[in-house]
Structures are given as structure tokens and as C-alpha cells.
Amino acid sequence: MSDSIPRKWVDGPFELLSSELSGTSKNKQAKGTQQVAAEMTIVHNCVIRGINAIYLQAAKVAAAGTPEDKLDFVNFALRWARMLDEHHRSEEEEIFPQINKLAGVSGLMDANVDEHTMFHDGLSDFMTYLGSIIREEDVLDAEKLNGLIDSFMPALREHLRNEVLTLKALDKYEDTTDWMAWFKKTADGLVMRQMKSPVFRVESFPLVFVLHDKSFEGGVWENFPPVPWVMSIIFRWMFFSKHQRWWRFAGCNFDSLPQELLFA
Numbered sequence: 001m002s003d004s005i006p007r008k009w010v011d012g013p014f015e016l017l018s019s020e021l022s023g024t025s026k027n028k029q030a031k032g033t034q035q036v037a038a039e040m041t042i043v044h045n046c047v048i049r050g051i052n053a054i055y056l057q058a059a060k061v062a063a064a065g066t067p068e069d070k071l072d073f074v075n076f077a078l079r080w081a082r083m084l085d086e087h088h089r090s091e092e093e094e095i096f097p098q099i100n101k102l103a104g105v106s107g108l109m110d111a112n113v114d115e116h117t118m119f120h121d122g123l124s125d126f127m128t129y130l131g132s133i134i135r136e137e138d139v140l141d142a143e144k145l146n147g148l149i150d151s152f153m154p155a156l157r158e159h160l161r162n163e164v165l166t167l168k169a170l171d172k173y174e175d176t177t178d179w180m181a182w183f184k185k186t187a188d189g190l191v192m193r194q195m196k197s198p199v200f201r202v203e204s205f206p207l208v209f210v211l212h213d214k215s216f217e218g219g220v221w222e223n224f225p226p227v228p229w230v231m232s233i234i235f236r237w238m239f240f241s242k243h244q245r246w247w248r249f250a251g252c253n254f255d256s257l258p259q260e261l262l263f264a
């Protein structure tokens with residue numbers, strides 16, 4: 001984060017995961033399970049930046065935002081929650097069972113699934129509340145919203161960290177599996193499937209860009225998302241513009257570079 005942006009930003013209050021957790025750095029090419037762990041860290045940091053953006057801006061949006069600002073903010077928050085929910089569903093239904101099978105150890109990833117249950121109810125209450133605001137059955141109350149976040153976020157932050165370490169530790173089974181080749185194939189397949197949904201393309205896909213920070217830790221992950229610039233221009237035009245008022249609450253712009261939080 002540049003010094004020119006002194007206000008609160010999405011690197012807190014919930015702490016981002018360092019690239020050191022996966023054993024990677026800007027000057028060290030990641031290998032095997034380190035690379036898988038690094039890819040998961042990138043996604044998990046998007047999750048953390050998203051909830052930080054919501055947590056930091058809720059009070060000012062509720063107090064000083066227009067009705068339109070409030071609705072956009074709540075929509076942004078709900079899309080963040082749905083993205084997270086979908087991430088965990090694909091892990092439980094697809095990714096973790098495949099890891100168990102490839103490693104030849106049944107239940108290997110069970111601890112990670114158990115951790116999902118520790119924040120599931122809080123996240124579900126958060127989504128229910130956001131939905132009720134959108135349906136105009138309730139109003140945006142920052143204290144209530146942030147109270148719900150406080151109810152699940154410590155367990156979620158811990159889980160996001162633990163899962164990276166679990167993936168890195170799969171190097172024990174490296175002689176039987178090329179983990180990075182498997183991960184890339186699985187993740188690509190997942191994205192291809194998701195991109196077939198018009199709703200995903202305009203309501204979730206933009207989050208990949210605005211929740212990632214290319215300048216993080218000196219640019220360790222500056223090549224993510226792996227999209228040629230021409231494609232990012234096309235994406236902007238085709239998919240990002242429809243709900244661009246939602247994405248203005250994120251900590252980064254469509255180039256995945258830091259921007260000031262409007263309501264922090």
C-alpha cells in the first residue's frame with residue numbers, strides 16, 4: 001500500500017496472509033505444493049480484503065450514504081459472502097475429496113471441512129441480514145453488520161491460514177502426485193464452468209480483480225489474475241460495467257491496484 005493513501009485500508013483489521021506462509025517470495029520461484037498453497041493464499045487474501053472493505057466502511061455508509069450508496073454497499077457485501085460460500089462448497093464437493101483420493105488418505109482434509117462449520121452459521125446470518133436489507137425488510141445498521149462479522153471472522157481468518165498450511169504439507173505425497181498440475185487443471189475447470197453463468201460473470205467474477213492487490217508484498221503476486229491486458233479491457237466492458245457501483249467499495253480498482261476507500 002502506498003504512503004500516499006493514509007486512510008484506513010483493506011489490509012486490516014483482519015490480517016492478510018503473508019506469502020511466507022506458503023514458503024514463496026518475489027525472488028523465489030514457488031514449486032509443487034508451495035505453488036498450490038500460494039495460489040490458495042491469493043484467493044484467501046481476496047476474501048480478507050473484501051471483509052475488511054465491508055467492516056471499515058459500514059459505519060460511514062450507514063450514517064452518511066445515500067439510499068443508493070447503501071443498496072450498492074449491501075450488494076457488494078452480499079456478493080462477497082456468496083463468493084466465499086461458493087469457494088467452500090467447491091472445496092468440500094470437489095477439491096478436498098480429490099486431494100484425499102490423490103494422497104490415498106481418507107479423511108485427510110476433514111479438519112478443514114470441520115473448520116467450515118465453525119463460521120458457517122455466522123456467515124449465514126450475515127447473508128440473511130443483507131438479503132433482508134435488499135428486500136427492504138430491514139435497514140443497514142453498521143453496528144449490527146459488524147457485530148455479525150465479529151461473530152464469524154476470527155474463526156474464518158484462522159481457517160484461511162490453516163488451509164494454506166495444509167496444502168503446503170501435501171509435499172509428503174509429492175512422489176505420487178504432481179499437485180500443481182492437478183490444481184491448475186481443477187481450478188481452470190472450475191472457472192470455465194462458472195464463467196458459463198451470466199450471473200457469475202457480472203456478479204462475482206469482477207471480485208477477483210478488485211479484491212486482489214498486485215502491489216502486495218512488493219508485487220509478489222503481480223501476475224495474478226493471469227489475464228492478458230486485452231482481455232481485461234474486454235472483461236471491463238462486458239462484465240464489470242454492469243454493477244460498477246457495487247465494486248467501488250473495494251480496496252483495488254479493475255487493474256488490481258490500490259484505491260482509497262470511499263467511506264473509511
Ligand SMILES: [Fe+2]
Binds near residue numbers: 040044087091163
Ligand atoms: Fe480455500
